[in-house]
Amino acid sequence: MPYTAPTDEHLHLLRSVLDFDRVSSTEKFADAGDDMVAAILSEAAKLAQDVLAPLQRPGDLEPAHLENGVVRTAPGYAAGYKAIAEGGWVGAAAGPEHGGMGLPLTITTLVGEMMSSACLSLSLNPLMTQGQIEAIEAHGSDDIKALYLPKLISGEWSGTMNLTEPQAGSDVGALRSKAVDNGDGTYAISGQKIFISWGDHDFGGNVCHLVLARLPDGVPGTKGISLFIVPKFIPDAEGNLGDPNSLRVVSLEHKLGLHGSPTAIMEFDGATGWMVGPPNGGMAAMFTMMNNARLGVGTQGLGVAEAAYQKALEFALDRKQGKTPVDGGTGTIADHADVRRMLLTMKAQVAVARAIIMDTAISTDLANATGDASFKTRAALLTPIAKAFGTDTGSDVADLGIQVHGGMGFIEETGATQYARDVRVTRIYEGTNGIQAMDLVGRKLMDGGAAAFALIDEIDATAKNAPALKAAADTLRETTTTLLAADMNARFAGATNYLRAFAITLGGHYLTRGATDANRIALNAFYTAHFLPQVAALCVSATAGDALLYALDTDALAG
Structure with a gap:
């Protein structure tokens, strides 16, 4: 379905509202000047509009499925992922020392919005990998960084985050997965994890799982949890893929939406893993992923809201019904007061969600570039607001989009319902919005x-x-x-x-x-x-x- 990236709105925010020059004037992000940012957003817009948006509907109609233990993805997804990887978008924020672009989070967040608008199901894959890259950069050993980061940053390998277990839910400290020292620098990881986005796929390469598990002497609760990287195939020192690891996809969840994104139940049966960070330091390492992942999920809500608004506006400007109540109007339902109210409500909520999210990203960039603790504190305060309001906006705007369509909005072929179904989970994962509010x-x-x-x-x-x-x-x-x-x-x-x-x-x-x-x-x-x-x-x-x-x-x- 058609989608037009709102790059003019992005640039207006950066230039006239949030003073992005503060970021580009730092030594760390000195290359992110106005011309370069505009060029990057233009290229990302082409990817979103021309490559990813055409995959939105096919992923819903022909979803990922498990076939003889292999996850088969939706038609066109492999080619779409290849375009993302070859464009360097997976590692756009990663450090240049391992092949990343080193872009500010502010810019990669805007790219994430466009990708989420175009095809949220597929865009979840690089988002998971980006979180894993960040955790390894911050907490991985030199050997793990050297082996995994170049492959993840290039998109040759992909990453996942394995936190949730059936009995634990949001209470991560109640997990039962265990890790036993093999005595050779590796650990045997056993346990079951649920709700694992992109737990497997048929794009090739390796799928690298970051898994929370407890050592035999780990104390109860979150303080006794360690983090491990557990690859689907065990690589050698040069990154060549070796034997399959002792893990498998048990099944794929049947979900309300995001049908193109395989959400797996994963089983680890003495699988070989390597510790990331210190023993019992798993939650600190995982929160490195989760904090920016929360901003990323808020951005997903924003992305879907923008796409749902565009679709509703297109319909409203085409649909003619009843007598237009205003002189010089369009002659369409967009002239009717209640429809206009809904459209303006949608547009305003999108604008506000985008500004909150971008302010959070800019604060994070300034904290990273300057070391100023006040920016870190500001970003921390804004993060739960960005996640919750961004995803609430996604659901609210998608729901209003159905209403603007009237009866046709309730018909699947129109495409309006998919936005509502796809975005609904964003209010739940990476910490429910109630958890964000309590935080x-x-x-x-x-x-x-x-x-x-x-x-x-x-x-x-x-x-x-x-x-x-x-x-x-x-x-x-x-x-x-x-x-x-x-x-x-x-x-x-x-x-x-x-x-x-x-x-x-x-x-x-x-x-x-x-x-x-x-x-x-x-x-x-x-x-x-x-x-x-x-x-x-x-x-x-x-x-x-x-x-x-x-x-x-x-x-x-x-x-």
């Missing part, structure tokens, strides 16, 4: 709210001539103070609404800064009238405490 009001407020108040101060500076934004910022500040005085379960009760209030307020900040022409001024006015008033109500709920949640006991819930 925001819990761990991220452990500094006494200093990081949150600093961000609210930035919003205040933008709101000097924007009374509605100023009111929202004041309410958010008061709510943050109230939550800091509450016990943790009361915070958790209001966490989701607090996160959304924070995101909406940030949205007013970005749209006000970016209102540089008539259309953007009009969009900001719509957002000010229809979104910013929600902050007050959300904050009332966020500070209501937890007592009302338990007023009905479990028997009454069933009654």
Whole structure:
């Protein structure tokens, strides 16, 4: 289905809203000047539009399947992956010393958005590999780096992340997978993992699994977990593939969406693995993957939202029904007030989600380039907001897209439903959005709210001539103070609404800064009238405490 990469919006954000020059002026990212960034985004747009977008529908209709122990991927996926790898996109953010481009996370995130818009199922494959590259760069031994990084960065090999087990779910510390020292620098890894995105494929090369497991003397909980790299084929020192390892795909999950992406149940039966990082340091190493993966998942939600909006807009500008209510209109349903309301709501949410995600990426780049702890703290605060609001936006916009289509939206052939089905899981994996919200009001407020108040101060500076934004910022500040005085379960009760209030307020900040022409001024006015008033109500709920949640006991819930 047609997709047009919104590179003009990307460049507007970088130049006029978020001051990307701060990143390109650092020594680390000095090559990422305006011309180079525009050229990179242009090339990524061609890949997304011309190569990946045509694979979106076939992957849904002819999904990946398991055939005699081999995962067979959807038609065209192998060629699409080859184009991604040969373009250097898998290792775009990786260090040049092992063949990567060394691009800022900001730019690779925009590339990720385009790829997610075009074909989310296939784009999940390089995203997993990119997370593995980052973990090995940060925690791998020199030997592991030398062997694995060039292959992963080139896309010749791919990577996965194996955390979840049937009995553990989000409680990673309850895992049962075990690792036994073989006495030769390797470990025997045994256990079962579920929900493994791209656990296998037929693209060739090796599939390298990062697996969390417990040593025999590992203490209970997360502190006793170690991380291991366990390849599908055991390579020699030069990276040539040897014997198959003792692991297999037990089955592929039957899912609501993302049919083109094989989600595997993996079985490890004494498989040979190598430790990544120190003993019992697995969670620290895995969080290296997970933090940026959370930003990546928020970007997936954004990508699907952009694509769903484009499809809904295309339909609305073509569909004629009823008398147009405005003079000089299009003569289509886009003239009708409620349809126009939905389209503007979609457009505004996409713009805000993109700005939050890009602000998070820029803060991360500045932290990496300068070593300034304040940027690291800022990125950490924004990450749960970016993940949760980005994926909520994906689901909200995809759902509105169906509504814009009317009855045709409920028909599979239209293609609108696929966006809603594909994006729904993004609100769940890499930490559910409820977990993101609890992280925001819990761990991220452990500094006494200093990081949150600093961000609210930035919003205040933008709101000097924007009374509605100023009111929202004041309410958010008061709510943050109230939550800091509450016990943790009361915070958790209001966490989701607090996160959304924070995101909406940030949205007013970005749209006000970016209102540089008539259309953007009009969009900001719509957002000010229809979104910013929600902050007050959300904050009332966020500070209501937890007592009302338990007023009905479990028997009454069933009654």
